[in-house]
Amino acid sequence: MRRLKLEPWLLILPVVVLLLVGFVLPVASVLLSGFTTPGGGWTIENFTRFFESAFHTGAAMRSLRMALVQTAVVLLISLPLAYAMSRASAKVQAFMMIAIVLPVMTSVVVRSFGWVILIGPAGPLADIPGFLELSKSRQGLLGTELGVNIAMVQVLVPFAVLSILGVLNGVDRRLEEASRTMGASFGRTAWSVVFPLAIPGAIAGGTLAFAMSISSFITPNLIGGAQIPVLAAIIYTDATTNLNWPFAAAQSLLMLIVVLVTIGLTAKLSARR
């Protein structure tokens, strides 16, 4: 009856209210400070400054591009990985889960330094950028977008894998079996039956990965350095070092809008398909 649909809401009303009061209001008030002058008046100067600065718009475009690339790669890796895990025994699954989450539990500097060793000038992958004509320097992938992307993908994969895995664990194996008996190979079954069913998990995981990617700056800083400035890092510096709060708030607001629009568009597109 009608109650059935209401009951869950009664349960979460407090949480929702808490979320609103505890997050939306204060963050909104901070973001609104992007429209204020240091004196306290109203202005859109912070926004015009942003759009007039090639450095800032460039960094924003880069952040967006990198987040999109990272999210795409993360999903490409996570779908098969999660699929294989979902079909492994509980033991193997637990083991792989820990192996995959390992990067998240490791201090960011240790993790990044690992990457420096691997993709730095003395590392085994040092020749890739020259080969791909990505970079003129002999710094390996350090200081390149590709290098940052690789390091970020590693941190983002666990999030996507876990949210896809949850969905795939719930998919009845008989669906795959049925597909196989109808002449679909393993690969076609994965493509036509398993992955479509994993879409909700992929959307969730992709959204998380995208959000985390665009808002993270420590790894980009450690791997990309000053030459690959990302918006999140600029915001952090503006707020904590330059103490230009209104400008940081304005940029945060723009970043948030871009993210929301991107997610909205992707959702629209994938719904149409």
Place this chain on the structure above:
Amino acid sequence: MRRLKLEPWLLILPVVVLLLVGFVLPVASVLLSGFTTPGGGWTIENFTRFFESAFHTGAAMRSLRMALVQTAVVLLISLPLAYAMSRASAKVQAFMMIAIVLPVMTSVVVRSFGWVILIGPAGPLADIPGFLELSKSRQGLLGTELGVNIAMVQVLVPFAVLSILGVLNGVDRRLEEASRTMGASFGRTAWSVVFPLAIPGAIAGGTLAFAMSISSFITPNLIGGAQIPVLAAIIYTDATTNLNWPFAAAQSLLMLIVVLVTIGLTAKLSARR
């Protein structure tokens, strides 16, 4: 046939090899540097220094305690929240998902400053610490573990919610219906039928939350400040400010071990139950 069990593995072998080469090896080599002296010899001095310093062991204990508290609270919030979402219409679910992921997409400084407003000395929650006798200062919850926990929980909830949601979306609603017709109320159904089935998602989400909690330091720094030092921040400072790489590596190794042991113990305990 036997093939069926092998096929997924063929698919992910490259990914696993990549993970090993791209993560485990370099990170292991970095962590091993915890056993080296600046000159290049071997030593366990970094570890003895850690255990002899009340500051370091204290910070480690605090980090562990806070991560456990945060994870517990995150799961308590996420389970009902994810449940309610899983039973909402697709539209509402998408909307709530974005609302919940919002904090992740927001710049960490903006988010933290939002908290500063809310729980700082002028904020509506300023009186709580005095009331709870948590802090003698007049800084509200700033500089208290509670303040950090609150701010962290907000960032961690989306991760747990999404991984639980994926699992719950796959749970056949007829199971709940069956439970209801057998005299179980909404609450008892959630407790006896839904939550047990959500355990895999809760374990995944909890693991992620725990790992993220123990390895994050920006929010603890911004909210907790110098008085609430956490291990991850100390490691970061040791590596980037103090340039004491071996010591940072040694602490990272210890942190990793503690995390793995905690997760292992929790898994053991929950399996026994």
Place this chain on the structure above:
Amino acid sequence: MAELIISSVRKSFGETEVLKGIDISVPSGTFVSLLGASGCGKSTLLRCIAGLETTSGGSITVGGQDVTDLAPEKRGLSMMFQSYALFPHMTVLDNVRFPLRMQGKRYGNRAKQKELAKQALDQVRMGDFASRLPRELSGGQQQRVALARAIAGEPRVLLLDEPLSNLDARLREEMQVELIELQRVLGLTTVFVTHDQDEAMSLSDQVVLMRDGVVEQAGTPEELYRRPRTPFAADFLGAANLLDVSVEIDNSRATAVLAGGDTVPVRTSNSGAATLVLRQEKVRIGDPLSTDDSVVTATVVSRVFRGGEVQYLVEYQGAMLRVVANGESMLSAGDQVELSWSSSDALVLS
């Protein structure tokens, strides 16, 4: 233990109206079967009774209490799902113990509950599987566990959705006996959905025949079988042959004119176009037993061996009729046969 009254219940899924005003009244302690073709709305009606679907109209009363807007768990009933809905994370025993646990006070401590659950499992011959998980059972075994779970809680009203469809004849019969016994002993009001008219007739106090979201006819099994009100009812309940005839009444003696021009005596007081209903077991192949019998000539189309009997499909003037003969009969396709029936066995529906 409780009377169940369903009045003008309606239910739509979006545009599709699935239940179009259902009225059924089930006296306390009776066993009612819902019978009907696939997709006619049986499961949906059951779900409405259980409180799992929001009805679009009408009301439902259990034991005098209007439960139309009551939460499912407050209705004091128990439902077995067509798809079983066993809890995958619980053993068979825990599944069956679930309703007892949920009504803790009534069923005492854990040990007592386990004992009762074990009893229910024994009733469905699944006592040996108590510690298995549902996924480790065969289809029929799962179905029986679901049945055990539904009866374990001794509900006021028991709703069963095709509870025996996956069982072999032997087991099905045993289960029927158990069910009837349980129902008699506890005085359970039972609504039993089935697609099998034999089962419906042999188990029920009342049969409700549904068709496309409405009640076609309701009554005792014998009523429905002997006095079907529509050709559909006649056909559905008795594997009947239906022939279009036109009835002529002459001096209160009614005669039906068949397609081939044959005329046969019938019992009716309405003349005009009508349907002649001939149940397959009432039609004899070969010489008539009595001179009063109606006789027509038909051609054998096919023969199907059914163990104790043989079923023939025969053609009479373009209409296909099913008739049965005993197991030894050996006619083959193309043979001409005489079909005969007593005029008292021929039903005319106009």
Place this chain on the structure above:
Amino acid sequence: MAELIISSVRKSFGETEVLKGIDISVPSGTFVSLLGASGCGKSTLLRCIAGLETTSGGSITVGGQDVTDLAPEKRGLSMMFQSYALFPHMTVLDNVRFPLRMQGKRYGNRAKQKELAKQALDQVRMGDFASRLPRELSGGQQQRVALARAIAGEPRVLLLDEPLSNLDARLREEMQVELIELQRVLGLTTVFVTHDQDEAMSLSDQVVLMRDGVVEQAGTPEELYRRPRTPFAADFLGAANLLDVSVEIDNSRATAVLAGGDTVPVRTSNSGAATLVLRQEKVRIGDPLSTDDSVVTATVVSRVFRGGEVQYLVEYQGAMLRVVANGESMLSAGDQVELSWSSSDALVLS
């Protein structure tokens, strides 16, 4: 289109051995039913044939090719699952089109595939539901879609796991006709799992009766019905009454001594303890038709109305027997009746 040979196939789940060495040979183009009680291993055997379970021993050959270690999709067969396994994210039409898509070349372009899928849907009377999602269908409707999907790909071997269990008699009969026709036209080798012995007998060229993971008896329906090798087979296929007797042979005339001391003539050449098999439809109530008939006296225990006939449970010397009378019979519990049967209808298994 392909012969299916199963030799000494075994399968264990952990400790439990579910298939204990199964040998079945299905000639190309024949229709074989697997019949057996719930949990005897029918579905498991089907899954082994399909390549979905790792067998613990034995081999499986399709059309001369050993497929024991072949991937399921390379076996050229199609399986319908007891639980349907419809793809929840595809419409009904896309579900049925799936096997055609997977064998793209053979079935031409999208439009052609859709047309073929539509045809298969029409065959199961689900043409109107093409654009629905599986979860918007009733149980029986889902079952029919699963059936349409299984037959759409025109496999070499068709494996059906209780495909008609959720359908009403009318629809079930139509589906049976469609299946038989399809199988005859395409020469499909079909393995049909059912718990319904009537269905097995009326559809199959061969019936394989399984019991607890072994083949109890295999043969044509008439063979199994007329010459069951064990009491279990006799009972399972014909709702038979089994009586323990001891056979005495005197001058090559065999006499069975029943529990009550009654003696009846039987046809057998082995003396000693044996089981007397009396099919319920062969036992008459009331006066014997011929003086050669065996006659015993029993007590009516219960009466069940079954439409065309009435089934009585009667007690004879502590044994419960089922007998049928025609629909008008009105005996009631406690009545003494005489049961009689022709000695040629009494089967003795020793």
Place this chain on the structure above:
Amino acid sequence: STTSAPSGNSDGGAPVELVVTSFGGDWEKAYIEAVVKPFEEEYNAKITLVTLYSADALAQLTAQASAPQLDVVHFSGGQEAIAAAQGLIDPVDPADLTTFDDLSPIATEGLERGEGPVMQVTPIGIVYRSDVIEKAPNSWEDVFDPKYAQHVALTDLSNSYGLLSLLAVNETLGGDTDDLEPGLDALGDLAQSGDAIVIKTSADMQQAFSARDIWIAPYSQDYAETLRKAGLDVEFAVPDEGAPASFITANVVAGRTNSDLATKLVDFSLRPEAQATFAEAMLYSPVNTTTELSSDIADTVIHGDALSKLVRYDSTVLNERRAGWTDEWNLRIAQ
């Protein structure tokens, strides 16, 4: 309370606590050695060190303006000018400094602007790998030497050392603080071409020399020393064109109850013994003219009159223009 007197209580009782910022690492070791331990003993104080870089320290001061949590902050990038202008730090009265008379003028010139005294000076010059570069660089233009292409590290302007080296290069190439183009052009091209990398922090610099095959970088002498102690083969050279320097100031935070004791701590760090320790450990130039240096470092450490040759830019000007320069710089180096 009044008993926990600002002057500390040498007659026993609970020590008075001071919260002091530190730059961590070797600096912190030297500071503990030279100041913290002897000061705690002498004044029965308890010093808590908080590792905070200059910019972060200023940020905290600003954020906590109403209720400061720090007593003494150290700045290395000219932040004291901002802090003083905003009243976040208290002016230091020369009379409160027992060492005042011995201090070099560069240490005290900020006092009248309300800034704390300069406590350490470290020149910005060229750090290079002595194992691959045999002849010590002697000009700012050496960073453009094609021999070193692909092995040069520049420092980002978010780091004060980066700003100072940019200004030095700029002046060498003919520019000044009103015209940064020559420097921006030259260094921007170097970074853009891929012949130089741009790092942000001292940690990056260490990593650049240890793991990224960097041979030469404009940076500070104190960190050159740190890198050497970490086992790297690096040397520090002061270019002939002259060197700017980073002036580390010790400042007393405004609005704290123990500011007298904090001033004493500042004074303490200017004592010759402390200054000597800083010089030994990090090669800091002493600002107390009475400081005695051991012979091994007397040649390396710039001291005495040579100090006056180190360029100190006007913090006010730098702070004013820094944001604009940073935007320009970021644009030139971004790839």
